Structure formats: structure tokens, C-alpha cells
Amino acid sequence: MIKTVLTLFIFCYTLTVFSQQKQLVFDVIHRDKKIGEFVASRVKNNKIITYTSKTAIEARLLAKINVNYNFEVLYEDDLMQKAYTEVIVNGKRRTDSKTIKRKNSYLFFDCGDHESTINYPISFSSILLIFEEPISVSKIYSEENGNFQKITRVKSHCYTKENKKGRVNTYFYRNGLLQKAFIDSGLIDFELQIQEK
Secondary structure, eight states: OHHHHHHHHHHHHHHHHHOEEEEEEEEEEETTEEEEEEEEEEEEETTEEEEEEEEEEEEESSSEEEEEEEEEEEEETTEEEEEEEEEEETTEEEEEEEEEEETTEEEEEETTEEEEEEOSOOOOBTTHHHHSOOTTOOEEEETTTTEEEEEEEEETTEEEEEOTTOOEEEEEEETTEEEEEEEEOSSOEEEEEEOOO
8 A cells, every 4th residue: 555655656746847737728809809719838848848839719800710820849958949830711721830950950841841941049939928928038939930020028027029021919927927918910910818717
């Protein structure tokens, strides 16, 4: 009996020490109406951190629109190693991009085609905006577009990020975690509002 309890304790302790998970869930709001949900998770396993996010949006603008965003990003030793993004609109793939680290550079692929090579270390990308307030960060890597984007501190715990098309997103933080964001995706403007537990 004691041996079983001790084995169970060691197993649970090992899982806690070597693998830590955090999940955040946000409501997606458009014109004061919930139109979907955004779920982001971070799993730490020693020096490797895997971030995933899934967004499902259903709205009626001029016509009914269904949008699904899927991101999976892997970091090791505080550097991005690979990223995969997929955006599906009304059942059709709009974005299918990958970024893969190769030695001291990164290769960016869009729909399977090599689009560009990035010769800078990537230590902060878009998905980290969910889990880390971008204190002292001036540019972040867009996993979806394969480029760096400017991020600016507007006031305490509030930042704006501008993409290459001039679209601006605004992010609000409390205790280092995202609480709310206003997003201009190009397809639809929406707000992310964290679900309180």
C-alpha cells in the first residue's frame, strides 16, 4: 500500500515538474454579441514550450461567415523553432503557412512554397501576446504572414500592434496575461474578452 502511494506521488510530482500547462479561453465579440470562442494553451516540458490556439467564429455580416484560426508554435530555449498557421473561411483554406528554424535562420512557407528566409532570431511571436505582456518588446514575428510587426506601448498594460497592411490591434493586460484585445483581422473586426473563472 505504501509503495503504491509513493509511486503515485512520484508520478504526479514528475508530471508537475516536467510538464506545466496553462489554458486561457476568450469570448469573441462582434457588435456586443458573442460570435465565437478563442482557446489558447501553453504546455511547458523542460526547455520546450508548445503554444496552440484555436478560434471558431460564426457571424452574419452581409452573408454568413465561418472562420477558423489554428496556430501551433514551438519554442525551445526562448527561441521559436517552428510555427504552423491555418485559417479557414467558409470551408476554404485562406492561410496555410509554416516557419521552420534551420541553423541560424528561418524558412517561411506559404501554401507549401518557400516565400522568404528570415535571418534574425525569433524570440517573440504573435501567439506569445496571449501569455506574456510584451514589456520591452518593439517588434514581434507574425506566424501567419512571415514578417516582423511593430508593437508599441500606448499606456500602462496597453499595446498596439500594426501589421504590414496598416491594420491595428490593441491588447490589454493584467498580471502579465491578456485580458482583452480589439482585433482588425481584415475579414471582420472583433473583440477578445477573457472568460472569468
